[in-house]
Amino acid sequence: MAVAPVVYGSSDRPPRGDYTRAADDYTCEQDYAQYSPADHDTYRRLYERQAALLPGLACDEFIAALPNLGARDRIPRFADINGRLKPATGWQIVAVPGLIPEVPFFSLLARRLFPVTDWLRKPEEFDYVVEPDVFHDLFGHVPLLFNPVFADYIQAYGQGGLKAERLGSCEHLSRLYWYTVEFGLIDTPAGVRAYGAGILSSAGELAHSVRSPEPQRVAFDVMRLMRTRYKIDSYQSTYFVLKSFAELFDATAPDFTPLYAQVSQQTELAADAVVADEHRYPAAA
Numbered sequence: 001m002a003v004a005p006v007v008y009g010s011s012d013r014p015p016r017g018d019y020t021r022a023a024d025d026y027t028c029e030q031d032y033a034q035y036s037p038a039d040h041d042t043y044r045r046l047y048e049r050q051a052a053l054l055p056g057l058a059c060d061e062f063i064a065a066l067p068n069l070g071a072r073d074r075i076p077r078f079a080d081i082n083g084r085l086k087p088a089t090g091w092q093i094v095a096v097p098g099l100i101p102e103v104p105f106f107s108l109l110a111r112r113l114f115p116v117t118d119w120l121r122k123p124e125e126f127d128y129v130v131e132p133d134v135f136h137d138l139f140g141h142v143p144l145l146f147n148p149v150f151a152d153y154i155q156a157y158g159q160g161g162l163k164a165e166r167l168g169s170c171e172h173l174s175r176l177y178w179y180t181v182e183f184g185l186i187d188t189p190a191g192v193r194a195y196g197a198g199i200l201s202s203a204g205e206l207a208h209s210v211r212s213p214e215p216q217r218v219a220f221d222v223m224r225l226m227r228t229r230y231k232i233d234s235y236q237s238t239y240f241v242l243k244s245f246a247e248l249f250d251a252t253a254p255d256f257t258p259l260y261a262q263v264s265q266q267t268e269l270a271a272d273a274v275v276a277d278e279h280r281y282p283a284a285a
């Protein structure tokens with residue numbers, strides 16, 4: 001059955017995926033026959049470049065889990081990844097034609113199903129692609145689904161999303177996804193490291209987020225984070241730093257109903273707002 005395509009924000013671009021392929025829950029089959037030899041080669045080159053950048057920039061949990069993606073010289077089959085992922089943490093990945101609306105997205109996560117866009121960027125988009133593609137979704141998101149604590153957090157986020165939808169608080173909750181799942185940093189004895197998918201799948205932002213003196217790196221704090229707007233068209237000005245994945249799970253476990261009421265009373269902070277007396281983590285060496 002055909003579902004409506006999704007465009008977030010204002011855009012003149014036609015939606016890129018073919019949503020006529022999608023079922024009511026927005027999932028579809030991974031269209032493996034669509035991939036040309038050139039696509040497999042683009043994926044191989046993206047993987048090779050990004051994997052080479054990880055030491056000293058990505059967290060150890062991510063680096064250790066990356067080989068679970070399997071093939072690095074061609075786009076992997078989702079079924080092969082699921083053969084390892086399901087036994088590891090109970091998660092599975094499901095193909096989608098592209099971005100999907102909030103409620104279906106939260107519903108999949110709540111069922112431990114992670115939506116992965118099945119098409120790949122074109123070679124001319126090697127350095128930057130506007131919408132998430134199969135490389136971003138697989139390379140960026142799937143390795144940490146093998147981590148038990150992080151895997152539980154993503155499911156809790158999906159359940160929390162369904163609740164936020166009822167409370168009209170999706171905007172605030174989405175900041176949590178943005179600043180953790182997409183752009184999160186974590187502190188380690190060797191300095192800050194990246195765990196967010198938007199950073200880990202980006203050739204430029206990976207070093208920027210961890211090593212550049214430009215952005216500020218502040219301690220993860222749910223209220224501070226939910227007050228802070230984010231940038232969708234440039235590198236982030238502010239990154240939030242976890243002490244551990246357990247901190248992320250524990251800090252987001254309480255009922256957010258009172259937090260949403262509180263945060264909606266407070267002034268918003270700009271993406272680059274500097275808060276007085278706030279601890280900042282140094283850039284990694």
Ligand code: PHE
Nearest residue numbers: 156157160252253254255256
């Ligand atoms: N505990 C949050 C709530 O009650 C849900 C949530 C969990 C949100 C994990 C984000 C991450 O709404």
Ligand code: CO
Nearest residue numbers: 132182197198
């Ligand atoms: Co993403």
